[in-house]
Amino acid sequence: MKKLAILFMAAILLIGVTQASEAQQFKWKLQSTQPAGTPHIDLLNKLSSNIEKISAGRLKIEVLPAGAIVDAFHILDGVDKGVVEMGQWWAHYAIGKSPAAGLFTSPLGGAATGLDQFNQVSWYMRGGGRELYLELYQKVLRADVMPFFFAPDGPECLGWFKKPVTSVDDYKKLRLRMSSGLPSDALKAMGGIPVSVAAQEIIPSAERGVLDGVEWSNPATDIKLGLYDVFKFYSLQGLHQAIDISDIVINGKAWRSLPPDIQAAIEVAMQAALLESMVYFSSENGKALETLTKEKGVTLFDAPPDYAPAFIAASKKVLGQYEEKDPFFKKVLDSQRAYAKQVVPYSREAAKLSQLIAGAADQK
Helix, strand or coil: CHHHHHHHHHHHHHHHHHHHHHHCCEEEEEEECCCCCCHHHHHHHHHHHHHHHHCCCCEEEEEECCCCCCCHHHHHHHHHCCCCCEEEECHHHHCCCCCCHHHHHCCHHHHHCCCCHHHHHHHHHHCCHHHHHHHHHHHHCCCCEEEEEEEECCCCCCEEECCCCCCHHHHHHCEEECCCCHHHHHHHHHCCEEECCCHHHHHHHHHCCCCCEECCCCHHHHHHHCHHHCCCEEECCCCCCCCCEEEEEEEHHHHHHCCHHHHHHHHHHHHHHHHHHHHHHHHHHHHHHHHHHHHCCCEECCCCCCHHHHHHHHHHHHHHHHHHHCHHHHHHHHHHHHHHHHHHHHHHHHHHHHHHHHHHCCCC
16 A cells, blocks of 8 residues: 555656646747848847747747737837737837937947947946846836847948939938938938838839838848849948847746756847857858849949048047937946947057958958
């Protein structure tokens, strides 16, 4: 009887463990702002696969393209309300609620601090940026979410044009499709003409002559949009989004429902995604640029020599205006400036070696 009792108790414990294991299965939906077949969808599928593997199959995430459940510009609201458990977007979409949102994922020319994209990620991970990032979402935007930096995909191009732009005066005369928020503010401060056009309207607007030029993203993303069918001149040297990093936001209630080990699995997968994205875009941008220039008849040209000084001057003006009236904006910008003082001198010197290495490729 004693052995029977022990076996019975063991069976009860086994059933309890099995039920607990079954109770730890989670199935989430993650909606992107990007359409199917684009680079970010590829990266999200990889992220989903990694999280499922690290969590031993306990968290499965279905990746959905733009518009599947909520509008692209309302991803944060949809996640906050629990319509979807996860969303991929860009923090600067929330710039209407907080101008400081643009300082995290799309700062003007490195927020005129000298930070490049790599050092922006470094600031986020090691310079106090992560804490300010949580403050942005959870206190300033008042969203019940757990946010993460996801995919660095910059720098973005200066733009696509029907002929090379040779001076800032030429640039300012163009009706240019430009991201809203800080980039458009800087272009206006330069005396330029930013035009806000959604992705699906860019090609029709360009064909009708409503647009004289278009900035969108990088070669790997731009080639998917087919901009080379309308414009044959392309410059990669844009400062408006020299840093461009997308976000993942997770519904707060869904996040808190996870056991600590699955939360840790997500955190590890998100850090891996930063490196995965950087090497992905390095590879895919190189392949896309080769296709554009060798097969699609696209000609590269350098940004005008007076572009960078004019844009940085305009950026400092715009940043100063926001800094004066928004304490949180100033708090974030001061943090970035302080971190830049530590890392930019080294990066500047290291970049000289990068130029020597790149130059060696041209020597016969």
